[in-house]
Amino acid sequence: MHFISNSIVIRQATVSVNGAPYFKGQPSEFKDFAKELYQHLGITYPKFYKMDNLCKLAFLASEIVLKDQDGEDIALIFSSKEGSLDTDIQHQGHIQDENSFYPSPATFVYTLPNICIGEVSIRHQLKTESMFLLAEAYQTAYIQAYSDFLIESGKAKKVLCGWLRMLKDDYVAQFYLVEKQGNIAHQINNIEQILNK
């Protein structure tokens, strides 16, 4: 039996950690809220500003959940409905018009959803198992079983699971950390409760 040791939900400029209010930003575009939360966290990581919105969201959620972790073998399983569509639309914008055809490498690199796994792995030095799934809705049963498998088979000590949505300033991040110790049993009903908050 595994446990959920830590969880976070970010939506509508509001952050809650383990179900309790953590931070409330000014109502604004995601980019500005992300900057406000980044500054609130008091970290210095200039690369943050180069990230696309999906990466910023995954970065901030991971930053808070993994704050007191020492980076020991934490696998990442992130999933999303839109994937990188928010940035796909931007890259398409750079090549849509024949008279102004300037694909940008700094945009293009973010047209893969798993780049946010890369950003979080770099930040926390996670040389670990990871994958990015796409689905209409969070696949609780699949991901619960897979997280348990990673821990039981010794492929990871802990697993950070995350559901992300990012499209045109509509955003949600729901993350939770699964490990051998914690207060909440790693069961479908408990996961769904985190996702619905």
Place this chain on the structure above:
Amino acid sequence: MKKVYLQDSNILSPLGFTTAANFDAVFAGETSIKEHSIHSKLGNSYVSIFDQDRLANLFNQLGISNDSSRIEKLAIAALKPLIDKKAPGRKSLLVVTTTKGNIKALADSDELNTYIPSLAKHISNYFGFVTEPLTLSNACVSGLMALSLAKRYIQMGMFDDAYIVAFDEVSTFVQSGFQSFQAISTEACRPYDALRKGVSLGEAATACYISTEKNSDSIQIAADSSINDANHISGPSRTGEGLFLSIQKAMQEADISADEIDYIVGHGTATLYNDEMEAIAFNRAGLRNTPLASYKGNYGHTLAASGLLECILMATCLRKDTLLASKGFETLGTSEYINVLVNNMQAPIRTALKTASGFGGSNTALLLMKS
């Protein structure tokens, strides 16, 4: 832990419409990379693309209707022969993987038609799967990781068997991006070669079926690991750390040493930095003398399809005791020695390693073994 075996496969590529036809084409040293104009602003590009008439004929033959997008039809056409032979059961898993799916729809501002989960659902419904599909999007390791993922879900006992389909198209969207990365070759790509100039892109759809059933010629998916570099989002690690760790963990799981690996099919995109990184990782893993090939010189880089396509060809190599050569390679162009195959070779092979690496620092290593 349960043993999982490759049973059946299908490769749709510009080189052929079955796994056997593709093996024969690569054996004969063919390449489908040619000069094409895919967009006026991109100049001429060396890409591997399907002949439209032959593809249309195939869709007709298979009775795949015209109301689907081209990429949906490709995915369905790749899977159909496998499902015609063995229909999915109540505990069959479908794993779908693509990096950009139907991204072409974005040029017509048709955002809804770019949603990859809808594309996966469409494929799943077409074949009447009763379980929800798993859809993976993990850059250039996608196809190989999808095979690894399916194997793990069977080992977990959640499913009896799995169908995996991996596909991507050549598009202005991706070609322009790689061009802005200055990563595109001005000739057909030449993996590991001293004169390599970068990637050639390609398109393909690949499918396979795996289960725990053991037959006389079954190839076992013996071990698999996917470890991130945690180094850079686009540049390959200078120490090959993630790939090295992935290979090591796979060898540990299969309980074998480096000298038991008979053949490696690498990622070999033919960019300066990727191939160099692989050479470093293979050396660190004690594999500098192991015969190595990349099939990118035959197909170009088919993104999500590539890892699975190359792994399926590698399985055929095991069955036929044949090592396919690395097309486009003449002179070694990496700082450390690797044993890149210039010619096909006949030799008994029992264990082979397939690797892939991609943007986001992702790496996958997977070992196939004769049972």
Place this chain on the structure above:
Amino acid sequence: MAELKDLLKQQIIEVLNLEDIQVTDIQDEDALFGDGLGLDSIDALELIVLLDKEYGIKLSDPKEGKEIFKSINTLADFVEKNRSK
């Protein structure tokens, strides 16, 4: 020339999302890569796009960028001599 240098600094800050940096923070002779501004390989590629889009200069060989992107001084010199818009 001073005007072009300031404009380049502004454009660099904008396209490379250097949010914490002001035009006055960048000295004309500062190294843009490595210890200076700490730019990386994607930034270098993005500067190549900037030269094309804003100044009509096409760099076909990314290796040329090494000398050109050393500092604002070298970059401004190069733009002045080669611009077509």
